[in-house]
Amino acid sequence: MILVTGGLGMIGAHTARALLDLGHEVVVTSHRRAEVPSFLAGRVTVEHLDVTDRDAFLALGGRHDISDIVHLAGSIPGEDPVHYFRTDTTGLLNALDAARTWGVRRFAVASSLGVYVGRTEIPWHEELALPTADLPHLIIAFKKAVEPLTTHSLQGTGIEPVVLRIGSIWGPLMDPESPFNHIPPYISAVLRGEQPRPLHADDGGDSCYAPDAGRAIALLTTAQTLRHNTYNVSSGRPFANRELADALRAITPGLRLDLLPGRQHGPGDDPYLDIARLTHDTGFKPAFDVATAVADYVAWRADNPR
Structure with a gap:
């Protein structure tokens, strides 16, 4: 056990x-x-x-x-x-x-x-x-x-x-207004029919x-x-806020989301984790990309508060 x-x-x-x-x-x-x-x-x-x-x-x-x-x-x-x-x-x-x-x-x-x-x-x-x-x-x-x-x-x-x-990490059971990850609060605003706080399209990093x-x-x-x-x-790939917005638009036709251009702090890249060691030793590959994760989370939230 x-x-x-x-x-x-x-x-x-x-x-x-x-x-x-x-x-x-x-x-x-x-x-x-x-x-x-x-x-x-x-x-x-x-x-x-x-x-x-x-x-x-x-x-x-x-x-x-x-x-x-x-x-x-x-x-x-x-x-x-x-x-x-x-x-x-x-x-x-x-x-x-x-x-x-x-x-x-x-x-x-x-x-x-x-x-x-x-x-x-x-x-x-x-x-x-x-x-x-x-x-x-x-x-x-x-x-x-x-x-x-x-x-x-x-x-x-x-x-x-x-x-x-x-x-x-984000997903089912996370505080929907978590101060540690912006994705659940962003999706929560959309689910309430509100316009979420604008994000910079190219910001992101590990997710x-x-x-x-x-x-x-x-x-x-x-x-x-x-x-x-x-x-x-982690997932082993970088994430950008534009992917989050695109995923929400794909499952909510007509949804309007305003993104700010570029990155909040100027040119560059946000860090993310390399998982080659994890994959080599366990065979792990993520089952979810951004689009499928967002769709799964929205479906989960339809029946669950967090």
Whole structure:
């Protein structure tokens, strides 16, 4: 059985779904979210768990025969950065403690494409040295620390660490007014019959639809062998806002969307993740392009609030 912490969140739920589709038993943990997505209902075991509670975390091993862990649980920073870092570091260390106690085969953990901030090469790939740079968000700062904390904690244990440098993911279950990705709020405005805030046509960069991200993580968790312990997780292609507008126009005849010309900050390219390593080791290829992702998301939102 594979444990997915944060398994009712957007990325966690799609990871759990992909693992189930691959034929694995899955137990997911959730702290605040109780609603099980329709595509997981009746298919997964749900454990309500605060991952900062070490004893409760370790007790999962007495109820389930857990072979692998995908640690995706995390919190959103408030006003106190120390509280945020303490909370998420405690959750990570408890997950690592559980992995060591249970002797799992593989421990996958969420990092972020933000660890590459400061590198000018495009696309970003795993062999780039991570720069010392001012990071734009507390979450990215924590994710950068996650990588050595995980690999050093598992060194010599026989447990295989898999660091997931996750790209800009969007899709079903994301907050439709998310401040972290502009696509769901843009589509939400269209669904309300409003004119969304104009975007620059050539802005974009990395983007991956959540079902694809979940399947990539599932493949990395279950692959018989992996050649590396760090993998980019995304679509592997650049995205531009004009594609989003075109996709919405294609499914809404007569829709008028105003795009601003060029890029907001002038000529150049926005970074995106290279996934050659992921594809080579797992055979992963995205199932969704921008048009099919937008159509799928609009159909999902017809019956779901997020």
